[in-house]
Amino acid sequence: MSLVVRLRSVVCLLGRFPALAGADLDVTAGEVVLVSGPNGAGKTTLLRLVAGLVAPYSGSVEVLGIDLVADRRSARRNLALVGHETYCYDDLTATENVEFFARASGRGDTDVAAALDRVALTDAANVVHRGLSAGQRRRLALAVALVRAPSLLLLDEPHAGLDALGREVLAEVIREAPAEGRTVVMVSHELEIARPLVSREVRVEGGQVWPVASDARAPVSEQLQ
Amino acid sequence: MNLWREAALVAGKDLRIEARSRVTLGQVIPFGMIVVLLFAFALDPDRGVLERVAPGLFWIAVLLALLLAVGRAFAIETHHGARDGLRIAGLDGSAIFLGKAAAIAAQLLVLEVVVGIGVIVLYGVEIHGLGVILLTAAAATIGLAATGTLYGVLAAGLRLRETLLPLLLLPVLAPVMLGATRAFEDGLAGVPGDAWPWVGMLSVFAVLYSAIGVLAFDALWEEAT
Numbered sequence: 001m002s003l004v005v006r007l008r009s010v011v012c013l014l015g016r017f018p019a020l021a022g023a024d025l026d027v028t029a030g031e032v033v034l035v036s037g038p039n040g041a042g043k044t045t046l047l048r049l050v051a052g053l054v055a056p057y058s059g060s061v062e063v064l065g066i067d068l069v070a071d072r073r074s075a076r077r078n079l080a081l082v083g084h085e086t087y088c089y090d091d092l093t094a095t096e097n098v099e100f101f102a103r104a105s106g107r108g109d110t111d112v113a114a115a116l117d118r119v120a121l122t123d124a125a126n127v128v129h130r131g132l133s134a135g136q137r138r139r140l141a142l143a144v145a146l147v148r149a150p151s152l153l154l155l156d157e158p159h160a161g162l163d164a165l166g167r168e169v170l171a172e173v174i175r176e177a178p179a180e181g182r183t184v185v186m187v188s189h190e191l192e193i194a195r196p197l198v199s200r201e202v203r204v205e206g207g208q209v210w211p212v213a214s215d216a217r218a219p220v221s222e223q224l225q
Numbered sequence: 226m227n228l229w230r231e232a233a234l235v236a237g238k239d240l241r242i243e244a245r246s247r248v249t250l251g252q253v254i255p256f257g258m259i260v261v262l263l264f265a266f267a268l269d270p271d272r273g274v275l276e277r278v279a280p281g282l283f284w285i286a287v288l289l290a291l292l293l294a295v296g297r298a299f300a301i302e303t304h305h306g307a308r309d310g311l312r313i314a315g316l317d318g319s320a321i322f323l324g325k326a327a328a329i330a331a332q333l334l335v336l337e338v339v340v341g342i343g344v345i346v347l348y349g350v351e352i353h354g355l356g357v358i359l360l361t362a363a364a365a366t367i368g369l370a371a372t373g374t375l376y377g378v379l380a381a382g383l384r385l386r387e388t389l390l391p392l393l394l395l396p397v398l399a400p401v402m403l404g405a406t407r408a409f410e411d412g413l414a415g416v417p418g419d420a421w422p423w424v425g426m427l428s429v430f431a432v433l434y435s436a437i438g439v440l441a442f443d444a445l446w447e448e449a450t
Contacts, residue, residue: 088307
């Protein structure tokens, strides 16, 4: 199986603080990986690093076979991130937001109505972002991500702020991802909800990525050597 | 998608947001008119002075309104992390620069028409060289929008951006103020031939800052926090 994410000895600084200190991680195509860990461990930094939103201080980051440091733009075109914020514009409607980001990603021919239907937002299609509830905004962010048909879907605390319907929609999106040729890396604190949806779990702690297994005594970096 | 399509997409998005939020119509244009009105009240006893200083006052009003327009253009990207959405979409930084500058230029042109009518009515100004006036306005507006967009993204990453933007931008725009004011004076005085060197200088300024923006904006956009 081809590697979708390949991190080697990645050091990532937030100011002077090393959020990641020599982290290694491999994610193969079609995997659904849960990233767990305590607050401030560097989980969000890991996702933002893979999304090309923060640059590594040292080490190598390859996403979909593309070196992120050398060509961030090409890698970004094939991934999507649902983060803590919606990345949407307050004064645009749900339809306009999805349409804009689809066109910006070179997918102007995408069926916007179908994208909104998939996240159960058809009724709010013409409501501006500022008029949506918190849960609807989260679902809109998911629609914006999915409309780009990404090969890699990055989810940062995707269950936060979602109602039962939203969680159902999200679970369906994650379950269908491998069949749609999509790899998912999800950061979550809601482990009881997230674990049944994933194929593998890793833990970020002390700036390293650790495999989650009862007998794990070494970080991923030592296992890859 | 090519550069110009991406630029048109960004410009269309910014103008749609402005049309819906009505910040330009409701705040920027009234602000420009208030500046013109205040000078009219202050200098009213001497209509001759008003006529003589009208070109300078017109461009001061435009310049101050530019600060609001630039601040607004980058503020919409900070809400809900929209800037990260644009980055992940993989849009070319040059296209974002051109699109944002075009949207700011369009708003300034509307402002200039309204403030221009105000100056004619309140200051009793007569136009003798309309062609020079229009060319000056076009060249100066492109220069203002390009420079404003370039310095807007520079200030966008700073904590004190609201107060730093005028400090950074206004000194750089001194040549535009000088050239546009002198060209307007010649246009209004009926000696358009004297205005051409100033129009030439404004055109060079506009081309220079547009080129710098196209080349440098991507790196500044990526680094802005």
